Every structure is written in structure tokens, then in C-alpha cells.
Amino acid sequence: MGLGIEVQALWLLIIAAAVAMFTKYIRLPYTIALVVVGIVMGALDLLPQMLLTPELVFHIFLPILLFEAAFNIDILDLQKNARSIAMLALPGVLLATTVTAVVTYSGFQLWNGGPDFSWGHAFLFGAIVAATDPISVLALFKELGVTRRLSLIIEGESIFNDGVAVVLFGVLLGIAQGDDFNLLSAGRQFVVSVVGGGGIGVILGLAMAKVMSLVDDHLIEITLTTILAFSAYLLAEHLHISGVMAVIGAGLMTGNYGTRWAMSPTTRVSVSDFWEYAAFLVNSVLFLMIGIEVKIVHFGPLWVAVLLAVAAMICGRAAAVFCTAPLIGKVDKPLPGSWQGVLFWGGIRGAICMVLALSLPIDLPLRQLLMAMIFAVVIFTLLVQGLSLKMVLHKLGLIRGDSQQSYETSKGEVFAVGRVQLELEQMVGRGLLSQSNYELLAPRLQDRVKELHADLEEAAAEHQNAVAEELDLAEERLLHAEKDGIKEAYLAGIISEKVMKKLLSQVDERFFFLEISTKKRGASTDPKESE
Template identity: 40%
Template sequence: MDLAFQLYEFIALLMISVAVAIVVKYVRLPYTIALVVVGLLVGLANIFPEIKLSEDLIFLLILPPLLFEGALNTDLGELRSNFKPILCLAIVGVLVSVVVTGFLVRWLLSIPLSIALLFGAMITPTDPVSVLATFRELKAPKRLSTIIEGESILNDGTGVVIFGLILEMVRTGHFSLVSGMVEFGFVTVGGIVVGFSFGYTAYRILRYIDDHLIEITITIILAYSTYLFAESVHVSGVIAVVTAGLIIGNYGRLFSMSPSTRIALTDFWALFVFIVNSIVFLLIGIDVSGEKIFVYSMETLLAIPVVIAGRALAVYPLLTLTDKISERIPARWKHIVFWGGLHGTIPVALALSLSDIPHRDMIASMTFGVVLFSLIVQGLSLEYIVKRIFRREESIYEEHIARRIALKRSIMEIERMRRDGEITGNVAEKIISEIKVELEEISSKLLEIDVAERDLLLKARKRILHIQKSVIRDLAIRGTIGEDVVRKLTKEIDSELDALE
């Protein structure tokens, strides 16, 4: 049997991933980008001749946990307070991108419009893994992360649904805008209904159990069974699993799990997704090097600017529009949303799933090329841009504040340790006096920074309220405060936020 062989390959890929993960700590290259590059090299060296990402592998094994974990860690409150830009990007934005990319591709490459639109739908879903990793490192604004992550989670759903509709039209040769839109609505709403039913059932079961092994196993079952069931009744599995994940992440985790279960659950899914993502990005590299991107290099080189143009024409007009109906998004954030629309797992999966349609090889190669370009060129340049933008005075100011809070907490902890007899009074005093010197330095540095401008102050106030909200959420997850308190405090902060607008 080749189970042994598969296991060897899996362990070998894990070893390469871990080696890459260790090396990137020193060379400061984003992990996912390093994986794709190493994957390319491994693919060119032909070390794993038989390894391939298959459609089944991606859609059945890989996608459900990735989507579920993303939704699990999405704060529905944050999402709700930014739902206008997010929904605009994830629904209207996807449609604009698909149409713009489709028409441009047809015009430039003279292929049937339906095939060109299929390519547009395939390439549109975004994957923010490496972007968000950079954000976390730089402590970028929470709201910007929320918009990018929210868009990505939802446009996976719309992108895949539109792809499926166009593919059916290509295969049947029958095209109808009305039936397409009806189908779109059915698949989307059906996915939400399935996801909600499964998620809510799991939530009720979780309330009755207090055993973290069983509870985590239930979330694994939930992620896969929601996806499989939704697909088997021909509604969107992607949308269903995201819906279920949002329910567990926002209600199940808070209200039906003990604090230690919450930590174990978050840890487990983080590990699962770390392993799955490592393997996927390596395999993207390996697969791309095996595909015939060089045969269609002209087409691929044309596709890259076309896809970027499609994204630009979706992001800028829509976000300018939403500025009028919700909190303004700063201009430079718009650049980040636009340029940070990297393409990852989903386009590759969709390309691999194509088989019996005209120009299959060409649009698959174009997809692989665009994914590669976005991950490496856009990914790396974005890191540079984001660093430049957020290394401003306000972030330095926040850094000092954060450091001051951390130092003050440390003093409290040292005092607690002295009280409990873990350290002697002498040691405690020595450490505390050292910390106080540092505190004074920070205070003098804070005085040097000019924070008088009204704009900055307003922004800071808003951000502080957002931080408070997430602190409250963390406290709730850790079990320090209960359900009622969470709701009351969140409501208070929301009304303060409204007042600032």
C-alpha cells in the first residue's frame, strides 16, 4: 500500500515547513512567502515527483478547517461595526472584479467571455494569511485587520459560488442572468441556513458538556460535517462552514466553554491551521513549478495587471462610496486593502478542479502565475509599505503607552510574588527600582511627542474604545467576567463610539 509513502511525504513536508519556520525567524521573510519560494525550489528539484494538491484534498480536507478557524477567531462585534465596507467589498466588489477582469481578459486574449469570466471568478477570492501576520507583528489598527479579514472570509464564499454558477453555464452552454441570480441567492442563503442550524446545534450540545477533549472533537466534527452536508444538498459549503464558525467563535466559545477549554480550543485550531497552511503553501510552490506556466507566460504576464486593475476598480470606488455611509476609511488604508488582496489557496483549488472545459490549461496557468506574483511581489512590497505607514509617531506613542502599562503590571506582579513569599523583599525592591527608572524614561519620552492635534486625539480615543472592547472580549473568553457584564459594557462602549462620530 502507499499509505507508508503518503506518510513519509507528509512528514517530509512537515520537516521542510518547520525548517522554513525556524529560518524565517532570522531572515525576517514572511513565513507563507518563504514556503512558496521553498516549494518552488523543491518542485524544480523534483524531490517529490508524485505529490500534488488535488481538488478533493483541498475542498474536502483543507478548506473546511481553514475557513472554520478563520471564522472562529473573527469578532462578530468588530465585523458588525464595519459591515458596510466589508459587505460591499465581499459582494459588490467580487462582482465588479469578476466582470472587469473577465471583459479585459476576453478583450486581450480573445477567448470566449464565459471562460474569461470563469477566470475572473476563480482569481478573485483573497487570502490574508501573510498580510495579517505582518499586521499582528506591527500592531496595525484592529479595524483595518477586521476589514481585510472580514472581506476575505466572505469573498471566499461569494467567489466560489459565482465560480460554480459560471462553470455550470460554461458546461451547459446555457446562460441566464436571472436564473443565475436566483441560484446565487439560493446557494448563499442555503449555506447560511445550513451553517446556522449546525452551528446552533453544536452550541447547544457544547453547553451541556464540560470536557475539553469532547468539546474540541465536536468542533472538528462541526467544521467537516457542516461543509459536507451543505455540499451534499447543493448549497455553499464555504458559506455554511463560515457561518458555523462565527457562531461557535462568538457565542459557543464565550457562553458554553470553561476558560481552559477556550484556551485548548484556540490552541488546537491554531496548530491545525498552522500545519495545514504550511503544507498548502509549500504545495502551491511545488505545484506551480510543475504546471506549464512558462508555456503560457505571455498570457500570465498579461493576467497579472488585469487582475490588479480589476481589484483597483472594485476597492477604490466602493470604499469611497462607503465613506459616505459609514466611518471614513483613511486613504492609505485603501491602498493597503487594494494592494493587500493577495490570492492563495482558493484560486489554486479552483484551478485544480477544472477539467473538461476549453482553454483549461491556459486559465489554470494564469491563475497559478497571478497567485505566485501576488504572494511574492505584492506580499513582500506590502510588508515594506505597511511598515513605513505604521511606523509613525502615533504608533511610537502607543508603544510607549503599552510599555508603561506593561511595566506597571510588572510591579504589581513583583509585589504579589513578594507577598506570596516567592521572592525576598530585597530582590523585589531591586527589581522595582529598576522598573521605576525605565518608567521615568518613558514618561519623559512621552512628553517629547506632540499629540496636540485634534485629529490624532479623536483617532486615539476611538482606538482606545476599540481596544477596550477587545479587552472585554478577552476577559469574557478567559472567564473573568460573565455574559451580562460583557453585553452591558459593550453597549456602553458602542454608544461612546457613536458619540465620537
């Protein structure tokens, strides 16, 4: 007798938890370990085939993954790298899709006796494998101390190229099913879908932040964010615009404005933990399913198509990174060659590719072939690129040495002790600590602060580039705070609209000069040092 769906789900949770605990003791990313375990389970037929319906995958899994990713992006960091991310996520995805499609279609045309693979299938495949998944990459970056800006670019690119790729998937799926194609109409549909979806998400996110400001209960606010994630997706899809971009917009607004305006510190932690767990759960199921589904797809007879798919994906990613890098250098701080190499090789495919593959209509011509090609790409990037990325980072000299980690450690200690000082002052103010005990503890803490600042200054002397980057970031945050203060003064009736616009214009001008000076410094600095 076969296992019921509830028992299968329970076993998936048990396996995911066991793998997560096991990876704490081995140097293997969690997502890659899940795929390996899934492949073994599939080969040994330990679990029967589990069919994930397109509705479940698209309407449940996708909003959870995208909302959690957007929720955790700092919008100031996003703005600082917006030009680089936008170039990779829009022209980069379009270029990757096109190059992948051309290579794939050409390969099938040269395959004597191969399947009748149309342009529609080629572009559909290109759009699906254009979506990257940075989970294992970012985990490795955190472990090795890779520079913050590179991590932000990879994470930001992934979120928005997922959105663009899913919209492209929707447009191109109709072509693969035999619908008439009009380039102008498809382009208009694409732009309206992306912009309209993002706009709906931003509006809903800000509106929900206002609602959450009326309550202070972490359970209610978790429920409200859940409602927001799914309602943004469903409303946008009902309006025939991108539900994916709507979820991203809603997640960005909630994570950056809702958490500041509407949530207490306790609620903020609870909401963040809830979404972290939800994403962990969905990713665990999807990455296990990647391995398990391998037994369903028969790669043997399709080895030519599988090799072609991997080669086409590599060509598409190379075009997306190396062709957009010169353009990024014109609109933002240039990307060092070593960073371009990591962006190329670190373009891991994962959950979103699986979501799109599993959502292909059952009656789509050549569906099994497409599934085999997509699974092959995902497994190749996870097992080959994912496992070799650490070696690539070493070869390119992007792993921070002990001295750089010493500087970061000093900064972390200073930050932590600053919070201790604040807590000490609050304890006295709330009557939780007597004045006599305060006078006993405060001098000790002050001595500790002086020691840590001295250590930080000593470490900073060896890392002038990091200090300069830190100064740029501080100036940028102060300018944002100044803009917020001007807007608050206008809303409070202290200044007129005309004065507000004048003052904001002056701040924007200082923003412009800060960006110019930052870009020049980045261009004149040795790449290895700036990294």
C-alpha cells in the same frame, strides 16, 4: 522506485517545519518562503508530482482554513466594520470578477492565433482570482504595528470574499462547462446559497455551543468543533447551498459565543491552538504545492496568457477597491487614500485560489491554460506584491513610529498588571496565599499600577486620536454589554417582553448616535493622524 504518498507527506512536513524555523532568522514572510522553496523543489524535481484531488481540497482543506479564520474574528470588531467589509466582499468581488473577465476575454480576442477562450472561462478565472489571502499581509501588519482597523478590514474582507468567490465559482463552473445560463436563475441561486449557507452555519454553531456547555473536557470539545466544521460544510452542500458560508457562520458562532458560554479558559486555549495548528498544516502544504505545481504547468508557451492574467487581475482588484471606496464613505467611516492603496496592493492571492484551481474538473476545456493563469497570478502577488508591501507601507506613512509603539506598550503593561491583580485576589480567595503574604505583595503591585498608569497618561497625551478611538470602542462594548443585560433580565423573568423591546430600542438609538459621531470624527481627522 517512487516515494509512497506517506513518505511524500512526511517530507512536506519536514520541509514546512524547516522553512518555518528558517524564516525566524530572515525577514521574509513564511508563506512566501514556502512558495520559493516549492519552486526550487519543483525545478530540481526533488519530489514527484503530488496530485491533490478536488474532493480532498474542497472537503478537507477548505473547511479547516475557513473555520479557523472565522473562529478568530471578534464579532464586535466585525460589526463595527461590517459596512466596509460587506462593500468589499460583495459588490467588490462581483466588480473584480466582472472587470477581470472583461479584460481577460478582450485580451484573448485581440490575441491573433490564441486559444478559444470563452466568456464562461473568463468569468470563471475572474471568480477564482477574486479570492484574497491575508496571511502574509497580516503577519507584516503585526510586525510593523499597522492600525487595527485596517487589519480588521483586510481580514474580514478576505473571509467573506472567499465565501462569495467560492459560491460564484460553483455557479460559473457550469457555464464554463457549457451549461445554459440564465441571469435571473443564477442570481437567485447565488443569494439563496450565500444566505442559506450562512444561516445553517449560525444555527449549527449555536447548537454545538449548547452541547459543549454540557461538558468540560478540552479533548471532547476539540472533537466537537471538528465535527461542527465538517458537518456544517457537508450538510449545506447536501442541501445545495454554500458549504463555505456555513463553515464561516459556524466558526464565527463558536469563536465568539461558544468560547464564552461553553468553554473554560483552559479549553479555550486548547481549541484555539488546535485550529491554529490545523490551519498552519494546510497552509504549509498548499503554499509548498503552489511552488511545486509550477513545474507541472508549462508557462513558456503561454507567456502571453500569463501576462494577460496578471494585468486582468490587477485591473479587477483596482476596480474592487477604488470603485467601492466612495460607497464605503457614504455608509461607514471613509477609507483614507493611503488605506485604499494598501487594500489594492495588499490583495495577495494564495490558498483559496489554489484550492479552487486544483478543484477544476480534469475534463474541463482549457484546464491547463486556466491553471497556468491562476498559478501566475498567485506567484506574482506573493513574490512581487508580497515582498514590496513593506516598502509601500513606508511610502504611505502607515507604519507606527516609536512613540505610538510606546503608547501601545504602556497599554499592554497596564492590562497585564491588571490580570496579575486579579490573580492575586483569587489566590487569597482560594487559600493558595496567606493573608500576611498578600499584605506584603499587594502594596508593591499597587505602586507598580500607579507608575504604569502615569506612563500611560503621559503617552496618551501625545496620541489623542488613538485615545478617542479607544473611547469609541469602549462605549460600543458597554452598549453591547447593556443589551446583553437587558436580554438576560427578560430571560430571568425580571422584565416583560414589551419592556425589553423598549429598552433595546433606546440602546439602539444610542448606538446610532455613537456611529454618527464616530463617522464625523473620522471624516474630519487628518488621514495620517487617524491611521
